[in-house]
Amino acid sequence: MATDENRYQVVIIGSGPAGLTAALYTSRAMLSPLVIDGIEPGGQLMITTDVDNYPGFPEGILGPELMDKMRKQAERFGTKTLNDVVEELDLSKRPFKISMGNGDVYGDTLIIASGASANWLGLESEEKLKGRGVSACATCDGFFFQDKEVVVVGGGDSAMEEATFLTKFARRVTIIHRRDQLRASKIMQEKSVKNPKIDFMWDSVVDEILGVEKNEVTGVRVRNVKTGEIKDFPYDGVFVAIGHTPNTQVVKGKLEMDTNGYITTQSHSTKTSVPGVFACGDAQDSYYRQAVTAAGTGCMAAIDAEKFLEEEEAED
């Protein structure tokens, strides 16, 4: 049951740039928000190294450091944070009920800023060798591959970024991409193409990660999608960088979303299909997906929630 202790004017689900910016704005509007951290406190920037494209940091800043600053800034104005994961949401009536492992809280408004998580290839060998040479985070695991040979799967900015970062440790990094053209931005492409430690395997997919019987990655089985040729190559590590899926399972069937699971918001706002529920950041943006755009939509969600509460108060 909602009480003075467990009821908040604004509950924010997620603590990446979107969630913490929403917290900063709503706390400065004296709405005493609660941020529920979620599975990855701090979001995807916690597993990023140098962030060179967040305005205000001319020398760049480390992802975890940026998130630490955002959290402290939100807390300075009275944001409360809870290190828990949402298990169930009741959006059928207000205040909205948010059930977590450690109990329930209630929100007069709700801001969904639950972000997105890395995709995997879906191979059984990949699952078995996760943490044993298979990773989706070069920042977290690159250090273990000093002077080793590794592959990065994918052709987007993430794959280029992971590969470039891995060259700090690995002797050789091979990017395996399923087409003969990269999706990555020109500047990121150039950086990897120019790097003498990086080479490319085009038109190729990883059919199997080898080494299950040894409990460590020993190589990859690669299939050329044009010729059909299958070949095994020795490698010490596999980094998967093939995009992301929004963390919106908890609102599935409760909020309108697109076919990929991104929450639909009304244009020029963060309003969802349920009045009083707002969505921001990667949970609703499948296109820009930048820290700065996430922060921007977090600010929008905060303003939308504040207006919603104000209008409601005016009606009463």
Ligand code: NAP
């Ligand atoms: P992405 O742009 O969606 O690229 C995913 C890549 O993985 C694509 O090349 C795709 O191939 C490949 N792929 C997808 N599923 C696959 C599968 N099952 N098997 C093999 N390959 C597969 O994702 P992202 O690289 O994570 O980037 C996401 C967003 O974040 C982008 O907007 C990007 O600009 C941004 N980002 C920016 C930076 C930066 O500026 N510093 C860094 C990282 C990410 P196809 O090309 O054939 O579809």
